[in-house]
Amino acid sequence: MNETLPDTIRPIRFDGGALYLLDQRRLPGAMRENRYDDAGDVAAAIRDMVVRGAPAIGIAAAFAVVLACRSAASAAAADWRAQVERAIAQLEASRPTAVNLFWALDRMRAVLAACPSADEAEVRTLAEAQRMLAADIAANRRLGAAGAELIEPGRAVLTHCNTGSLATGGFGTALGVIRSAWAQGRIREVFADETRPWLQGARLTAWELLHDGIPVHLLCEGAAASLLRSGQVGWVIVGADRIAANGDTANKIGTYGLALLAREHGVRFMVAAPVSTIDFDTADGSGIPIEMRPESEVLELGGRAIAPPGARGWNPAFDVTPARLIDAIVTELGVVQQPDRARLAALREPIAAQ
Incomplete structure (x- = not known):
């Protein structure tokens, strides 16, 4: 078996005091990094989906706090804490569903609380953001290996949206599982939904897989229902933007439908996500805020109208899959099969020990 794990795509880097984000809106046609020196501009990049995917959003926001500290230090602002907090508030408002965003910003707030000056805050927040980026990549590799062990050799897998290197610090969550399983010869082929309206499956997942x-x-x-009925697929593997305490999972719109189809056709359903995606303060899926995005994203494609004037668009970015439809939640700290409140709660102790 070929156990080489290609891992060459990096959507986020910090260099020379600036943040660079691979502009995912331009893929697969062009690979272009955008440079950011201002935290507010990073918040706009998150909102406009230059960077997307819950873990990647959190990491980008962490580096944006570094930029806010750098700006406050350069201005020698007496109210530097208030200035940085305003930037954090902008970042919090950029995408409401991805819990990793708030997890990352809470970590940065904890670092800031111990800093006596903006200069020291810049140094300490940069070190913390860099740790978060490195830890995410390492966690994704552990997560990928754990998820691959669940896959019985000989069949295909189906994935939805993009959950690879582009959606994380590197390697990916659901695509990390797929990369690991492919390297071990456990899967025969990969199917990917195109994922309307932003076509993350067509533009990003297909590009990443072919790149590797x-x-x-x-x-x-x-076409997913017919594919799952055909018997070719053994697992549906998806990521998550937020997992409630009982295992209900918010992910890209269309995930819930796939889970229903998988259950109907005897196909197993896996959610792959870092433990930072688990929101133990949200009891169940009914408490997860669902982002509604502009109607134009549904009514247009590539900036060109595909619907007649006067048509309206309904555009939730995410839906919630009940825990009862999920066979396994795979994290870097272990696999939770048949997830429920008690089984997920068992992860809290190792999280606290980190």
């Missing part, structure tokens, strides 16, 4: 030499079949979401 993994063949992929792209399908419209409407």
Whole structure:
């Protein structure tokens, strides 16, 4: 078996006092990094999906706090804490569903609380953001290996949206599982939903898989039922933007439908996500805020109208899959099979020990 794990895509880097984000809106046509020196501009980049994916959003926001500290230090602002807090508030408002965003900003607030000056805050927050980036990549590799062990050899897998290097610090969550399983010869082929309306599956997942030499079949979401009925697919593997304490999971819109189809056709359903995605303060899926995005994203494609004037668009970015439809939640700290409140709660002790 080929156990080489390609890992060459990095969507986030910090260099020379500036943050660089790979502009995911331009893929697969062009690979272009955008430079950011201002935390408010990073908040706009998160909102506008230059960077996307819950772990990547959190890491980008952490580096944005570094930029806010740098700006306050350069201005020798007496009210530097208030200035940085205003930047954090902007970042919190950029995407409401991804819990990793708030987790990362809370970590940065804890670092800031111990800093006597903006200069020291810049140094300490940069070290923390760099630790978060390195830890995310390492965690994704552990998560990928753990998820791969669940996959019985000989069948295909189906994934939805993009959960790879582009959505994380590197390697990916659900795509990390797929990368690991492919390297071990456990999966025969990969199917990816195109993922309307932003086409993350078509533009990003297909690009990532081909970049790593993994063949992929792209399908419209409407074809998933026929594919799952065919018997070719053994697992549906997806990521998560927020997991409630009982295991209910918010992910890209269309995930809930896939979970229902998988259950109907005897296909197993896996959620792959870092423990930072688990929100133990949210009891169940009914408490997860669902971001509504502009109607134009549904009514247009590539900036061109695809619906007649006067048509309205309904555009929730996420839906919630009940825990009862999930066979396994895979994290870097272990696998929770048949997830429920008690089984997920068992992860809290190792989280606290980190």
